[in-house]
Amino acid sequence: MNFLPTLIDLGKSAFIPIKRQVGYLVHYKMNVENLKREVEKLGVKRDDVQKSVDDAARRRGEEMSGEVKDWLKEVVSTEEEVTGLDDGVKENRRCFKGWCPDLASRYSLGKQAKKKMADVEAVLARGNFNHVSNPRPSPSFSSLPGGEFEASESTESAMEQVIKAVKEGISSIIGVYGMGGVGKTTLVEQVGKKAEIEKWCDQVVKVTVSHNQDLKKIQSELGEKLGMSLTEESLDVRAGRLLDRLKQEKKILIILDDLWDRLDLAHVGIPCGDSHKGCQIIMTTRNKDTCFAMDCQEMIEVRVLSSHDSWNLFKKKSGVAETDEVQSLAKDVAEECKGLPLAIVTVASALKGKGSSVWSNALQELRRSSPQNIKDVDKKVYSSLELSYNYIESEEAKLCFLFCCVFPEDDNIHVDKLFLYMTGERVFKDVDNFKEARDRMNTLVDKLKDSCLLLNSDKRGCVKMHDVVRDVAISIASRREHGFVVKVGVQLEEWPEKLEQCKRLSLLKNYICVLPEQPICPNLQTLLLQENFSVIKVPNNFFQQMTELLVLDLSSTATSPLPPSLPRSANLRTLCLDGCWGLNNISLLKELVNLEILSLKESGIEELPIEIGDLANLKLLDLTGTSGLKRVPPNVISKLRKLEELYMRNSFKM
Numbered sequence: 001m002n003f004l005p006t007l008i009d010l011g012k013s014a015f016i017p018i019k020r021q022v023g024y025l026v027h028y029k030m031n032v033e034n035l036k037r038e039v040e041k042l043g044v045k046r047d048d049v050q051k052s053v054d055d056a057a058r059r060r061g062e063e064m065s066g067e068v069k070d071w072l073k074e075v076v077s078t079e080e081e082v083t084g085l086d087d088g089v090k091e092n093r094r095c096f097k098g099w100c101p102d103l104a105s106r107y108s109l110g111k112q113a114k115k116k117m118a119d120v121e122a123v124l125a126r127g128n129f130n131h132v133s134n135p136r137p138s139p140s141f142s143s144l145p146g147g148e149f150e151a152s153e154s155t156e157s158a159m160e161q162v163i164k165a166v167k168e169g170i171s172s173i174i175g176v177y178g179m180g181g182v183g184k185t186t187l188v189e190q191v192g193k194k195a196e197i198e199k200w201c202d203q204v205v206k207v208t209v210s211h212n213q214d215l216k217k218i219q220s221e222l223g224e225k226l227g228m229s230l231t232e233e234s235l236d237v238r239a240g241r242l243l244d245r246l247k248q249e250k251k252i253l254i255i256l257d258d259l260w261d262r263l264d265l266a267h268v269g270i271p272c273g274d275s276h277k278g279c280q281i282i283m284t285t286r287n288k289d290t291c292f293a294m295d296c297q298e299m300i301e302v303r304v305l306s307s308h309d310s311w312n313l314f315k316k317k318s319g320v321a322e323t324d325e326v327q328s329l330a331k332d333v334a335e336e337c338k339g340l341p342l343a344i345v346t347v348a349s350a351l352k353g354k355g356s357s358v359w360s361n362a363l364q365e366l367r368r369s370s371p372q373n374i375k376d377v378d379k380k381v382y383s384s385l386e387l388s389y390n391y392i393e394s395e396e397a398k399l400c401f402l403f404c405c406v407f408p409e410d411d412n413i414h415v416d417k418l419f420l421y422m423t424g425e426r427v428f429k430d431v432d433n434f435k436e437a438r439d440r441m442n443t444l445v446d447k448l449k450d451s452c453l454l455l456n457s458d459k460r461g462c463v464k465m466h467d468v469v470r471d472v473a474i475s476i477a478s479r480r481e482h483g484f485v486v487k488v489g490v491q492l493e494e495w496p497e498k499l500e501q502c503k504r505l506s507l508l509k510n511y512i513c514v515l516p517e518q519p520i521c522p523n524l525q526t527l528l529l530q531e532n533f534s535v536i537k538v539p540n541n542f543f544q545q546m547t548e549l550l551v552l553d554l555s556s557t558a559t560s561p562l563p564p565s566l567p568r569s570a571n572l573r574t575l576c577l578d579g580c581w582g583l584n585n586i587s588l589l590k591e592l593v594n595l596e597i598l599s600l601k602e603s604g605i606e607e608l609p610i611e612i613g614d615l616a617n618l619k620l621l622d623l624t625g626t627s628g629l630k631r632v633p634p635n636v637i638s639k640l641r642k643l644e645e646l647y648m649r650n651s652f653k654m
Contacts (some may be wrong), residue, residue: 038120039082051133068132074123081116086170139570141196141204150341154302155187161300162191166253166280167200171298172273173281175291178302178464179452180384184284184421188255188303191282193351195253206255206407209263211391218268222254235267241270247276256283260295260391285597286388288450304339304466313341317348330357336366338467343381350375367491369471385472396427400444401453402482404465405473406506406528408489412462413454415445420597420620424551424574425525434619434644460602477504483523495519507532518544530555530576538563547571555579567591577603578622590614600626601647607631613639620645 041397048070053064059185062408158176165174189625201629205225207218219238223230227392230238244250246269254270256263262285265272283294305313314320318329333351334647337343349373351362365371371378392398403421407413419441422428427514430435445463448454455464465473483503487496492510499505499519504526513534518541521527525548535557541565543549549569553576560582566572567588574597577583583602589595590611595618602625610633612618621640622630624647632640640646 016551035082035120036116038117038124039079042075042078042120042124042127045124046072049127049132063130063512064133071123071129072124075127078116078120078123133223141192141206150183150186150309150313152305152313153410154305154309157185158300158302159187159191161298162188162282163194165300166191166195166282169251169280171296172277173283173294173296174277174298175288175294175296175309176282176284176300176302177286177291177452179304179340179469180286180388181340181381181468182302182304183341184302184419184586185257188257188282188284191341193256198266200250201251201253204253204255206257207257208257211258211387213261213263215268218263222268222270227519233570239267240271243271246279247272249278252280254279254281256281259283259285259290259294260287262291284454286450289447304341305341305344307335310334310337310339313344314348317345318352324427326356329356329363333359333363333366335468336363340381340466340468341432342647343377343468346376346380346433347371347374350377366471369474369486371471381468381598382472382475383600385469386476389472389476390449392447392451392453394441394444394447396422396445397447399427400441402473402484403504404448404454405470405477406484406486406488406504406508407465408509409467409470410464412457412464414461414462415441416461417487418445420574420576420599421526421551421553424572426550426573426599467580497524500526515539515542517541518559519546521546522548524549526551528553530578532557535559539565542566550574552576555572558582561585562588564588570594573597573617575599579603585609586638587611596620598622602626604628608633608636610636612636615639619643622647624648 017582022202049068049099053068111142145344162176162393165171176184176188177229189206192206195201196204203226205222207221207225209218215235216238219235219242220230220415222242223238223245226242228241228245230241232238246254252534265281270281272281272382283291283296286301288301304310311331311334314330314337318330320330324330330351334344337347347362347366351359362371362374365373367590389398389401392401400418400422403418404413407417419438422441423437428440431437431440445454449456449463453465453469455466474484474486476482477486480501484637485496485499485504486506487508487510488506492507492512495512495516496505496507499521501523501525502521503530505521506526506528508528509531511534512529512532515535515538517539522545524546527546527549528551530553533556535554536559538554538559540563543565546569549572551574552569552572553574555576555578557578557580561584570592571591571594573594575589575592575595576597576599577586578599578601580600583600583604584606586600586605587609588611589598589609593616595615597617598615599620599622601622604624605623606628607630612621613633613636618639621643622645634641
C-alpha cells in the first residue's frame with residue numbers, strides 16, 4: 001500500500017509527455033496554421049519597421065541600426081523555415097488523399113510547428129525598437145564636394161608652402177590670405193583632401209566662420225563633422241565636450257574658412273599649441289591683420305593669376321577655341337578680369353556659346369566698369385568683393401578706398417595725392433597737424449593693403465588697385481550717399497550732365513575742350529580735371545555755383561588765367577595746379593581764406609605774389625620743380641617759414 005501514491009504519480013508524469021506527443025500527431029495541422037498566423041503578424045511588424053527605416057533614411061539621411069539589421073535578417077530566416085513546414089503539410093495532404101498517411105511526418109511537422117511558434121513569438125517581442133536608425137557617420141573630407149582646383153603658377157606655389165607647413169607639423173596655425181575671389185578656399189580644401197588621402201593626419205574637418213562670428217553655430221558645425229550632437233545651451237559646456245573629443249585624435253587638421261576677425265579658439269573648444277600638439281589649423285582670410293591676430297606661425301598669400309594662366313582658365317571655362325572668330329575679343333575680355341579667378345570663371349561662363357556682338361558688348365561694359373548685362377558678375381563677383389568693403393570698420397578707411405577709384409585704371413596711385421584730397425575734405429577731424437594726418441593716412445593705406453583691397457606698387461610712395469576691385473569701388477562710390485561720378489579715361493569730350501547731386505567728380509584723362517559757362521553743381525566738394533590737356537580756359541563764371549567746393553585739381557591743363565569766379569569757392573582747402581605751364585598770375589588766391597594746401601609743382605609760376613602772405617590758413621605749399629620761379633617777396637618768405645610743410649626742391653632757394 002505504501003507504493004501506491006508513487007505509482008500514481010509516475011503514471012501522471014508519464015501521461016503528460018505521452019499526451020503531448022499524441023498532440024503533435026493529432027493537431028499537427030492546427031499547430032502549423034497557428035504558426036502561419038504568427039508569421040503573418042511578424043511580416044506586418046517587419047513592414048512597419050522597414051517603413052520607419054526608409055523614412056529615416058529619406059528625411060534625415062540616417063542609416064539602419066545594427067540591431068534592426070540583425071532582426072530583419074532573423075525575420076527572413078524564420079519566414080523561410082515556416083515556408084518549409086507549410087510545404088510539408090501540403091505533401092501530407094496529397095498522401096492522405098491517396099491513402100498513404102505518413103504518421104511520422106505529421107508528428108514531426110506538428111512538433112516543429114509548436115517549437116517554432118515559441119521562436120516566432122520571441123522574434124516578435126524583440127521587434128519593438130526605440131529607434132530604428134542612427135545618424136550616418138560623417139563622410140570623409142576627400143569625398144566632400146568642393147571648388148574645382150585650377151593649377152597655376154601662383155596657386156601651386158602657395159599650395160606647396162601650405163603642404164610643407166602641414167607635413168612638417170611645426171606650425172600649429174597656418175594663415176592663408178588674399179583678396180576675395182582669388183581661390184583661397186579651393187586651395188585649402190585641396191590641401192585637406194591630400195592630407196586625408198596621403199594619411200598626413202587621422203582626420204580633416206572644415207568649418208566656415210564668416211564675418212558674423214556665431215560661436216554656437218561654429219561649435220555645432222564642428223561637432224557635426226566629428227559625429228557629435230551638441231545639445232547643451234552653455235557655450236562653455238559645449239566647448240569642453242569639443243575639447244575632449246578633439247584631444248582623442250592623435251593628429252587632426254582643422255580648416256577654419258573665411259575669418260574676418262580673431263577667433264577665440266578656447267571659447268570654441270579647439271585645442272592649440274601645447275594644449276594638443278596633434279591639432280593643426282589652416283585658416284583663410286582676406287585680411288593679413290587677422291593672421292597676426294591669430295598668431296599664425298606661417299602666413300601665405302594667394303595671388304592673382306598670371307596673364308598666361310588667366311587665358312588658359314578663361315579658354316577652359318568659355319569653350320573658346322583657337323580658331324573661333326571671337327578669340328581676339330575673348331583674349332581682351334580675359335585680360336579685363338586681371339587674373340582674378342572668380343571674375344574669370346563668372347565672365348567666361350556667362351559668355352560661353354555667345355555671338356561676337358555679345359562678346360564685344362561685354363568687353364565695352366568691362367572697360368567702362370559697368371557690366372550690367374554679364375550674367376552673375378554683380379551677384380557673384382561684385383557682392384563678394386563689396387563684402388570686404390563693408391567689413392572695413394573705419395569710415396576714414398572706407399572713404400580712402402573710394403577715393404582710390406578716381407584715378408585711372410592700372411594707375412600708380414600716389415599716396416601723397418590721396419592725402420591732399422582727403423585732407424582737403426577734412427576727413428581727419430581729430431588731428432592737430434599735418435604730421436599726424438599723414439601718419440593717419442599711411443595707417444589707412446596699410447590697412448587697405450592688409451585687407452587686399454589695395455596692392456603694393458613698384459613705384460615708391462604709390463599703391464595700386466586691382467581693376468576688378470576698382471570696378472567694385474566705382475559701383476559703391478556712385479551710390480547717392482557717396483556722390484561720386486567717375487568718368488576717367490573714357491575719351492569724354494563734353495562736360496557730363498545731371499550733376500546736381502554729385503559730391504565728387506573725377507574727369508581725369510579725357511578730351512574735354514570747352515567747359516560750361518556756369519555748371520549747376522551745388523553739392524560738389526571735390527573736382528578733379530587734371531590731364532584734360534585740351535582745356536585752355538576756364539569760363540569766368542565756372543565756379544559761380546560751386547560754393548561747397550573743398551578740393552580742386554586742375555593739374556596738367558592749359559588753363560590760364562584763373563577765373564574770377566574761383567573765390568566763390570571760399571571753402572576751398574586744397575588747390576592743385578601742378579604742371580600748369582601757362583599759369584602766371586595767381587594773385588586772386590588771396591580771397592581763398594580757408595586754403596590750406598597749394599600745390600604748384602612743375603608749374604609755370606615765375607613769381608609768388610605778395611598776396612600769398614595773406615593766406616592765414618595755408619599749411620602746405622609745394623613748389624617742387626618750378627624752375628621758372630625767380631622771386632619771392634620778403635614778406636612772403638616770412639610766411640613760408642611758418643608753414644608746416646614746404647617743398648622747394650629744384651626751385652627757388654630761400
